Amino acid sequence: MNWISSRSRNRQFSLREVLFHGLAPDGGLFMPTNFPDISPNAKGESLPQTALEFLRPYFSPDIPEDELGNLLKEALNFDIPLRKLSDSIYVLELFHGPTLAFKDVGARTMAGMMDYLYDGDEPLTILAATSGDTGSAVASAFLGREKFRVVLLYPSGKVSKVQEQQLTTFGQNVTALEIDGNFDDCQKLVKQAFSDPEVRKSVNLTSANSINIGRWLPQAVYYVHCWQQFNQQNSGDNKPVVSVPSGNLGNLAAGLVAKRHGADFEKLIGACNANATFRDFIKTDKYRPRSSVRTLSNAMDVGNPSNFERIDEMYSGDTNTIRKHVGSDSFSDAKTLEMIVRIKEEFNYLICPHTAVGFAALFESSTFAEKNHPGIVLSTAHPAKFGDVIEQALAEPVPLPEVLKNAVNAEKQSVLMKADYEAFKAFLM
Numbered sequence: 001m002n003w004i005s006s007r008s009r010n011r012q013f014s015l016r017e018v019l020f021h022g023l024a025p026d027g028g029l030f031m032p033t034n035f036p037d038i039s040p041n042a043k044g045e046s047l048p049q050t051a052l053e054f055l056r057p058y059f060s061p062d063i064p065e066d067e068l069g070n071l072l073k074e075a076l077n078f079d080i081p082l083r084k085l086s087d088s089i090y091v092l093e094l095f096h097g098p099t100l101a102f103k104d105v106g107a108r109t110m111a112g113m114m115d116y117l118y119d120g121d122e123p124l125t126i127l128a129a130t131s132g133d134t135g136s137a138v139a140s141a142f143l144g145r146e147k148f149r150v151v152l153l154y155p156s157g158k159v160s161k162v163q164e165q166q167l168t169t170f171g172q173n174v175t176a177l178e179i180d181g182n183f184d185d186c187q188k189l190v191k192q193a194f195s196d197p198e199v200r201k202s203v204n205l206t207s208a209n210s211i212n213i214g215r216w217l218p219q220a221v222y223y224v225h226c227w228q229q230f231n232q233q234n235s236g237d238n239k240p241v242v243s244v245p246s247g248n249l250g251n252l253a254a255g256l257v258a259k260r261h262g263a264d265f266e267k268l269i270g271a272c273n274a275n276a277t278f279r280d281f282i283k284t285d286k287y288r289p290r291s292s293v294r295t296l297s298n299a300m301d302v303g304n305p306s307n308f309e310r311i312d313e314m315y316s317g318d319t320n321t322i323r324k325h326v327g328s329d330s331f332s333d334a335k336t337l338e339m340i341v342r343i344k345e346e347f348n349y350l351i352c353p354h355t356a357v358g359f360a361a362l363f364e365s366s367t368f369a370e371k372n373h374p375g376i377v378l379s380t381a382h383p384a385k386f387g388d389v390i391e392q393a394l395a396e397p398v399p400l401p402e403v404l405k406n407a408v409n410a411e412k413q414s415v416l417m418k419a420d421y422e423a424f425k426a427f428l429m
C-alpha cells in the first residue's frame, strides 16, 4: 500500500514516511491510495486475528505478516466486548485497555508498528501536549520501549486528579512536564519545538498525535469486531445503527472505513457535545470551524475536527452520500448528566460523560427510535476516569478499578516548568 495526502494525489508516500511524519507536507492527512478488497468474515475470530486479516493489506509487506500478527497480539491483549443492555440496545466497551479509554487501541498498535520500523541511531522523542486521555494512552503504549522517549506536556491544575496521577506515574522512558499555563500553551511549546531547526538537528522528534495513520486506521478493527459480535448475538437482517461519541472525528472516520469494507451498519451517528461543527455540517452542508467550548465530555471539545478532511476525501466531497451513511446531533451538559442517570436507572449500568452523549444521540436518532433498527453505542472511556462528573449526576462515588487505584496511590513525578520556550528547549536538548 502506498499513501497520499488528503489534499493531493500527486505524490505517494511509504508507510515509514507516513508513520513518522504524521501530517503530509502539504498539511493534509494521509490516506491509503485505495481501499483494498477485504471481506471480513461475518461471524468473526479473535480480536487479534480479525485485526491481522483487516490490516494486512494496508501494512504488509512493509511490516511482514508474522511481525504484524505478533505486534497486534501484543497491542490488542484486552477484550472489546459488545454488551447487551436490552433487546435493542448494545454497548461496545472500548475501555478495557491499560489506560481505560479507546485511545489505547490506536496508540498501542502505532507503538508496535513504530518500534518495528524505527531504525534511527538516536532514540526518537515523542512529544505530546495533552489535556487528558491522549497523553496516558501514548505514554503507556511506549513505556519501556528503548528506542523511544516520551515527553508529555500537561497544563498544571487543569486536568482531573485521576488523570494527573495517570500522566505522572509512568516513570522509565516517560517524562511528564507540568506546564504553568493552559492547554494552548502546551500545544504552542510543542509546535515551536517542531519548527525549531536547532532542536530538529539534535533531537529526533515525532508527535504521535491522533491523526497518525498508525493510530487512526487500526480503530476500524473494533468496528469489524463489533459487527461480528452483533451477528453472533442476533439472527435476521435488521442492521444496527452505531452511535459514536465524537470530537476530532477519528473514531467516526475509522467506522466509515469498516463500513466500506463490509461491516454492515445501517448508519453511523456522530454524537457531539456543544461543539457542534460536524452536526451543523450534516444539517446545512456547510463546514464552519469555530473555537471550542468547554463541556463535561472534555475529550470531545473540538471546534475544528481534523479528521473531517478524511471523511470528505473518502466520499470525494459527496455530501449526499455522507448524509446517507452518517447522521449527527449535539447535546448539552444537562442532557449528558440526565443520560448518566437514565442509563443507571434503566439498566443499572454506569457510563462516562462521552458515552452519555452517545446514548443521547442514539435515542434521538429516527433510525433507532422510528425505524426500529437496533442501536449500538460506543463506550469510549471507563466511567471511573470521570468520577467527579458521575458523582455530580448520581450523588454517589464511583468505585475505582485496580489500575486507577494503583496510579492514584503511586508517587507523582513531574517536572514543573513555566510556559517558556527557552526552558522547554533546554530540557529537550
Ligand SMILES: *Cc1c(COP(=O)(O)O)cnc(C)c1O
Residues within 6 Å of the ligand: 101, 102, 103, 133, 134, 245, 246, 247, 248, 249, 250, 251, 252, 299, 300, 354, 380, 381
Ligand atoms: C478522544 C476521545 C473521544 C473523541 O474521539 P475522536 O476520535 O477524537 O472523535 C471521545 N471520548 C473519549 C473518552 C476520548 O478520549
